[in-house]
Amino acid sequence: MTMAQALNSAMDVMLARDPNVLIFGEDVGYFGGVFRVTEGLQKKYGRNRVFDTPIAEGGIVAAAIGMGVNGLRPVVEIQFCDYIHPAFDQLVSELSRLRYRSGGQFWSPVTVRTPCGGGIHGGQTHSQSPEAVYAHVCGLKTVMPSNPYDAKGMLISAIEDDDPVIFLEPKRLYNGPFAGDPEQQSGRWDAHPKGEVPDGYYTVPLGQAEVVVPGDELTIVGYGTLVHVAVAAAREAGVCAEIIDVRSMMPLDIDTLAASVKKNGRCLIVHEATRTCGYGAELSAQIQEACFWSLKAPIERVTGWDTPYPHAQEWEYFPGKKRVLEAIRRIMEIA
Amino acid sequence: MNPLTGKLHIPDAPFRPGQHADYSKVTLPAAGELERPDVLVEERLIRHMPYSMIRVLDTEHRAVGPWNPNLDVETLRQGLRFMLLTRAYDDRMMRAQRQGKLTFYVKSTGEEGFTVAQCLALRPGDMLFTTYRQPAAAIARGAPLVDMMCQCLSNSRDNLRGRQVPTLYSFKEVNFFSISGNVGTQFPQAVGWAMASNYKGEDHIASAWVGEGASAEGDFHYAMTFASVYEAPVILNIVNNQWAISTFQDFAGGEHCPFAARALGYGMPGLRVDGNDFLAVYAATQWAAGRARAGKGATLIELYTYRAESHSSSDDATRYRPVDDWQNWPLGDPILRLKQHLIDLGEWTEERHLALEAELKQAVMDAWQEAVSYGTLEEGPRPPVAAMFEHVYKELPPHLIKQRRQLGVEP
Numbered sequence: 001m002t003m004a005q006a007l008n009s010a011m012d013v014m015l016a017r018d019p020n021v022l023i024f025g026e027d028v029g030y031f032g033g034v035f036r037v038t039e040g041l042q043k044k045y046g047r048n049r050v051f052d053t054p055i056a057e058g059g060i061v062a063a064a065i066g067m068g069v070n071g072l073r074p075v076v077e078i079q080f081c082d083y084i085h086p087a088f089d090q091l092v093s094e095l096s097r098l099r100y101r102s103g104g105q106f107w108s109p110v111t112v113r114t115p116c117g118g119g120i121h122g123g124q125t126h127s128q129s130p131e132a133v134y135a136h137v138c139g140l141k142t143v144m145p146s147n148p149y150d151a152k153g154m155l156i157s158a159i160e161d162d163d164p165v166i167f168l169e170p171k172r173l174y175n176g177p178f179a180g181d182p183e184q185q186s187g188r189w190d191a192h193p194k195g196e197v198p199d200g201y202y203t204v205p206l207g208q209a210e211v212v213v214p215g216d217e218l219t220i221v222g223y224g225t226l227v228h229v230a231v232a233a234a235r236e237a238g239v240c241a242e243i244i245d246v247r248s249m250m251p252l253d254i255d256t257l258a259a260s261v262k263k264n265g266r267c268l269i270v271h272e273a274t275r276t277c278g279y280g281a282e283l284s285a286q287i288q289e290a291c292f293w294s295l296k297a298p299i300e301r302v303t304g305w306d307t308p309y310p311h312a313q314e315w316e317y318f319p320g321k322k323r324v325l326e327a328i329r330r331i332m333e334i335a
Numbered sequence: 336m337n338p339l340t341g342k343l344h345i346p347d348a349p350f351r352p353g354q355h356a357d358y359s360k361v362t363l364p365a366a367g368e369l370e371r372p373d374v375l376v377e378e379r380l381i382r383h384m385p386y387s388m389i390r391v392l393d394t395e396h397r398a399v400g401p402w403n404p405n406l407d408v409e410t411l412r413q414g415l416r417f418m419l420l421t422r423a424y425d426d427r428m429m430r431a432q433r434q435g436k437l438t439f440y441v442k443s444t445g446e447e448g449f450t451v452a453q454c455l456a457l458r459p460g461d462m463l464f465t466t467y468r469q470p471a472a473a474i475a476r477g478a479p480l481v482d483m484m485c486q487c488l489s490n491s492r493d494n495l496r497g498r499q500v501p502t503l504y505s506f507k508e509v510n511f512f513s514i515s516g517n518v519g520t521q522f523p524q525a526v527g528w529a530m531a532s533n534y535k536g537e538d539h540i541a542s543a544w545v546g547e548g549a550s551a552e553g554d555f556h557y558a559m560t561f562a563s564v565y566e567a568p569v570i571l572n573i574v575n576n577q578w579a580i581s582t583f584q585d586f587a588g589g590e591h592c593p594f595a596a597r598a599l600g601y602g603m604p605g606l607r608v609d610g611n612d613f614l615a616v617y618a619a620t621q622w623a624a625g626r627a628r629a630g631k632g633a634t635l636i637e638l639y640t641y642r643a644e645s646h647s648s649s650d651d652a653t654r655y656r657p658v659d660d661w662q663n664w665p666l667g668d669p670i671l672r673l674k675q676h677l678i679d680l681g682e683w684t685e686e687r688h689l690a691l692e693a694e695l696k697q698a699v700m701d702a703w704q705e706a707v708s709y710g711t712l713e714e715g716p717r718p719p720v721a722a723m724f725e726h727v728y729k730e731l732p733p734h735l736i737k738q739r740r741q742l743g744v745e746p
Contacts, residue, residue: 022534048534053561053564054560054561054564056556056557056560056561058523058553058554058557059523059526059557059558059560059561062520062522062523062524062526062527062554062557062558062561063523063524063526063527063530063557063561064527065524065527066523066524066525066526066527066528066529066530066531066541067527067528067530067531067534068527069462069512069524069527069528069531070462070527070528070531070532070535071531071535072531072534072535086553089517089520089554090520090523090524090554093515093517093520094515094517094520094524098513099726099727099728099729100498100726100727101495101498101499101503101505101513101515102495102505102507102513103493103494103495103496103498103505103726104725104726105494105505105506105507105513106505106507106512106513107729138727139727139728141728162729163728163729207732251732251733251734252734254733254734
C-alpha cells in the first residue's frame with residue numbers, strides 16, 4: 001500500500017469497528033480529500049459518518065471537541081497543516097486542556113489529521129511543518145509517521161487514544177518514499193519493506209521511536225520525509241550510521257535516542273521545519289542532558305532555514321541529501 | 336493628512352461617568368405585542384422578529400400576549416427561589432473576595448432571570464455551555480452550593496483540583512459543561528455536541544451562551560455556520576448585557592443591527608427577548624427547544640439585559656459608566672418583576688419574600704461555613720501539589736513522572 005492507502009485503510013478499519021468514529025473535513029466526503037486519503041469512505045459508510053465541512057478550521061475542531069464530549073470519536077482532516085491556525089485557540093486552549101481544566105470530568109478524543117512538509121512545489125502556504133508548535137502544547141500528543149506501515153498502525157492508535165492527537169502526514173511521502181533528490185523520481189512503496197501493510201486491524205503504539213537502520217559510528221535522529229533522506233545520505237557517506245525515526249514528538253521516547261547516542265558518541269538531528277525553536281532544539285537539549293559525557297562531537301542540526309518555505313527556492317530550502325552528507329562528514333572528522 | 340480630522344468612525348458609549356444614564360434611544364415594543372409563530376414555522380416568514388422583542392410581563396406586572404407560557408405557580412416560585420439564591424450566593428462570594436478569601440469573582444446581578452428561566456425550560460439531559468456569568472445555571476441544575484464554593488476557594492474539596500480561577504465551574508453530573516476563560520469558544524463546541532446528539536439519534540439538545548462582546552469572535556461565526564449547515568439541535572444565546580468590560584455593545588456591532596438579526600444571514604430564526612422577563616425568556620426557550628427537538632435546527636436568541644455590576648472583582652465600572660445606570664434600566668430587575676407578578680397573582684407576599692430571602696441567605700451562610708472548613712486558597716488545605724501533573728493526559732507520560740519527581744511531590 002502507499003501511505004495514502006494505508007491511512008485510508010486505518011480509517012476504514014476504525015469506521016467498521018467503532019460506530020462512534022466519524023470523519024469530516026474540507027472535501028473529505030464525496031470527493032475523498034484533495035490527497036485522496038478518504039477516498040471511498042463516504043460511499044462505504046454513508047454521509048452521516050464521512051462528510052464535508054465548511055471552510056472553517058476553527059469550526060471543524062470546535063465541533064469535533066463538542067462531539068467528543070458527547071461520546072463520539074471524531075477524526076478530522078485539516079486540508080493542509082498550513083491552514084490549521086484558525087483552529088489554534090480551539091486546539092491549544094480548549095482541546096488540549098479540557099481534561100485538565102475539568103478535573104477529568106470532560107475530555108474529547110479528537111484526532112486531527114493534517115498533511116505537512118514540502119517538496120511538492122507548495123510554496124510557503126502548502127509546505128510547513130508545525131510539529132514543534134504542537135509538541136510545545138501540553139495535553140496534546142503530536143506524531144508523524146514516515147511510512148505506510150507506521151501510518152496505519154499509528155493512526156489506529158491515535159483514533160483509539162483517549163487523548164487528542166495531532167497526526168502529521170508528510171505529504172511528499174503519500175505516494176512513495178522520497179530520499180530528497182528532486183532530480184530523481186520518488187521510489188515506490190510497493191518496493192519498500194514498510195509498504196507491506198496488513199489489511200486488517202493492528203496498532204503501532206504512540207510514544208515509541210524506531211531504529212530504522214542499526215549502526216555504530218553515528219546516530220542520526222529524524223522523522224517524516226527526512227528519515228529517507230538520512231538513510232540515503234548515510235549510505236552515500238559510507239558511514240555506519242544508526243538512523244532513528246522519532247515518530248512521536250510528544251510523548252518523546254528519549255530512552256531509545258539516548259541509548260543510541262551513548263553508544264555512538266555522535267549525533268546529527270535532521271528535520272524539515274525551520275531551525276530556531278524547531279523540534280530539533282528540544283531533541284538536542286534532551287540528548288545533551290542524557291548523553292553529555294558520551295559525546296565525541298557537538299550535536300549538529302540540519303533543518304529548513306529560518307525563512308518561510310519558498311516556491312522557486314524549494315530545493316535550496318529543503319534539507320536535502322547534500323546538506324545532510326556534509327554534516328555527517330563534519331561530525332565524523334572530529335577525532 | 337491630519338488624523339484629527341479623519342473620518343474613521345469610532346463608536347462611543349451613550350453615557351459616561353458624571354452623565355445621566357440616558358436610555359431614550361432604547362425603543363421597546365409593548366409587552367404582548369409580538370405574535371408567536373408556530374414552532375415549525377418557515378424561517379423566511381419570521382424575519383421581522385429579531386427587530387422587535389418578545390415581552391410578556393407588562394408595566395403592571397401582568398402576563399400578556401401570545402408568548403405567555405402560562406406557567407403553573409410552582410414553576411414561578413421555583414424560578415424566583417433560584418434567582419434569589421443566585422443573588423444571595425453572588426453577594427456572599429463577592430464579600431468573600433473583598434475579605435481576601437477568593438482571588439477573583441464575577442457577579443451576575445441583574446442577569447439571574449434568563450439563566451434560571453432557560454434552565455427550567457430545558458430538560459435535565461440537555462447540555463449547558465454557559466459563560467462565567469451564569470452561576471444560576473449550576474444552581475438551577477442542582478449543583479451543590481458547597482461544591483461551587485469549594486471550586487472558588489481552590490481548597491481540598493475543589494472538584495477541579497485547584498486548576499481554574501473562581502467561577503469557571505464544571506459539573507458533568509448535571510450536564511453543565513466546563514467553562515473556559517477564553518470567551519466564545521464554547522459556542523461552536525455546543526454545536527458539535529448537538530450534532531453528536533443527532534448522529535446518535537437522541538433528542539437531547541445543547542444550549543450555549545456568549546456575551547454580546549464575544550459574539551465578535553470568529554467562534555460565533557463558526558457556530559452559526561455549522562449550526563445552520565448541519566441543522567444542529569442547539570439554542571445559541573447572545574447575552575446582550577450592553578457592556579464588555581468597559582466597551583459598550585456598539586463595539587461588537589450593536590450600533591447598526593440587533594444581535595438577534597445576525598441569524599438572518601444564516602437562515603436561522605432570530606428571537607430578541609426581554610432578558611429580564613422570566614416568562615418571556617421561558618417561552619422563547621421553550622419555542623426554540625421544541626423546534627430543535629422537532630428536527631428544525633438551531634435558533635439564535637438575543638437576551639436583552641444589563642450588567643448591573645462591574646465586570647469582575649478586578650474591575651471598577653464607575654471608571655467608565657454612570658453610577659445610576661442599572662437603577663434606570665428600562666427593563667428593570669428580573670427578580671423584582673417576577674416577585675411583583677406573583678404578588679399580583681395573589682400567590683406571593685412581601686412577608687413570604689422576606690422570609691425566603693432570609694432562608695436562602697442562611698443556606699448560603701451554612702454552605703460557606705462548610706466550604707471553608709475544607710480549606711481556603713490562602714490558608715489551605717489546598718489540593719495536593721502532585722495533582723498539578725494529573726489529567727494533562729489520561730495517563731501520566733514518562734516526562735511528567737520525571738518532572739513530578741524533580742519537584743519532589745511523589746503522590
